[in-house]
Amino acid sequence: QVQLQESGPGLVKPSETLSLTCTVSGDSVSRFYWSWIRQPPGKRPEWIAYIYNSGTTNYNPYLKSRVTISVDTSKNQFSLELSSVTAADTAVYYCARGGGWDDAPVPGFDYWGRGALVTVSS
Amino acid sequence: DVVMTQSPDSLAVSLGERVTINCRSSQSLLHFSNNKNYLAWYQQKPGQPPKLLIYWASTRESGVPDRFSGSGSATDFTLTISSLQAEDVAVYYCQQYYSTPRTFGQGTKVEIK
Secondary structure, eight states, X not given: OOEEEEESOXXXXXXXOEEXXXXXXXXXXXSSEEEEEEEOTTSOOEEEEEEETTTEEEEOTTTGGGEEEEEETTTTXXXXXXXXXXXXXXXXXXXXXXXXXXXXXXXXXXXXXXXXXXXXXX | OOOEEEEOSEEEEOTTOOEEEEEEEXXXXXXXXXXXXXXXXXXXXXXXXXXXXXXXXXXXXXXXXXXXXXXXXXXXXXXXXXXXXXXXXXXXXXXXXXXXXXXXXXXXXXXXX
């Protein structure tokens, strides 16, 4: 059974960098697509980025200048950094398997973490 | 970006009745190379992440009850719950994976009348 778990600070100050890590069990981050998705309270999910095959990345152009996604295969983790945060970045952040359709058990996002609420506030 | 628009925003239906949710994309999600529609549907209950129900517009994910079905092509899609159960109360989202950025509809909230 594939499981994902987000970890990181729940409170980040404006202008600072939000950093989250997703620990994966039951699958390897060396294969398939792995994504970060966020969901502000009461709003639709917003895809942030994916990493594929431990190196290929793709970013939401609206966030691209502030986002970095990376992978640590030795720990079977992948991570998100979002710089220069503002209150608009307050959301539940999810890590998920998926994001691509060409090399995936199924297209779409089939496994999700429980989510991490990150609040941007001074 | 592909804009996904769902209708209605919410609906209340009696137990056992049929539920129909519509999703429209701002451009065709039908890929000429494989004749597949690059659309998925998700169910989200309060305090939980979205759950994948359907992909390729009409293929049910493993373990999803057969009262859930998806249909449509190109720019117009439908999620149908044939007989609403109490556990189906949730927000439903469509999502396209035809192009990046991947985008979701605004959601449709389903409640019991």
